[in-house]
Amino acid sequence: MGKYSLAALKPELVANYRDKRLNSLGRRGELISPNTVRLELALLGHFFTVSIQEWGLGLTYNPVQNIRKPSPGEGRSRRLSNDEEKRLFAVLRQHNNPMLAWIARIALETSIRSQVDVKRRLVRLTDTKNNEARLVPLTRISHRG
Incomplete structure (x- = not known):
């Protein structure tokens, strides 16, 4: 998505990014978790919100706001070593x-x-x-x- 200007990012592009990330492999060769993609989208959405509300960049809407987000999943059960x-x-x-x-x-x-x-x-x-x-x-x- 880095090749697009902020104004060019539309919900369709963000949804395509979501789908590609959900089907891509991480550093250890496993599928990227839905929660990781959900957090990435949350960060991108927050960036657009701040850009619109605080920085006045002239953007008219947040393209992340209305796309479906992956569910957070069950999480992990882990104890400290x-x-x-x-x-x-x-x-x-x-x-x-x-x-x-x-x-x-x-x-x-x-x-x-x-x-x-x-x-x-x-x-x-x-x-x-x-x-x-x-x-x-x-x-x-x-x-x-």
């Missing part, structure tokens, strides 16, 4: 807030840290009594003070 955990807590213990390492330890031990979507205010629970994953909404109540 022992070495990663040791390095993390060595840094956290040096922080001026003594509670930070304690909070990180709880998050690490509960394995729920990667399943919290702060923006959408949801927690995804995968290991439930009835073996069915569910989303739990978070309240907007502030627990400060």
Whole structure:
């Protein structure tokens, strides 16, 4: 897409880019993940939004806005290696807030840290009594003070 001017980028070109990326191979020879393409499109869309709203480049619309985006997929389940955990807590213990390492330890031990979507205010629970994953909404109540 680098050969086109910003004004020449139309939704059809962005959709073609999406489709080519979804069928292309990454550095390790595997297909590019739909989530990677979704994030690339989000970055491109944000670039157009800033160009229009803040930079006044004279563009009339965002060509990324109305094309279908790949789904984000299920995500990954990953734990820190022992070495990663040791390095993390060595840094956290040096922080001026003594509670930070304690909070990180709880998050690490509960394995729920990667399943919290702060923006959408949801927690995804995968290991439930009835073996069915569910989303739990978070309240907007502030627990400060």
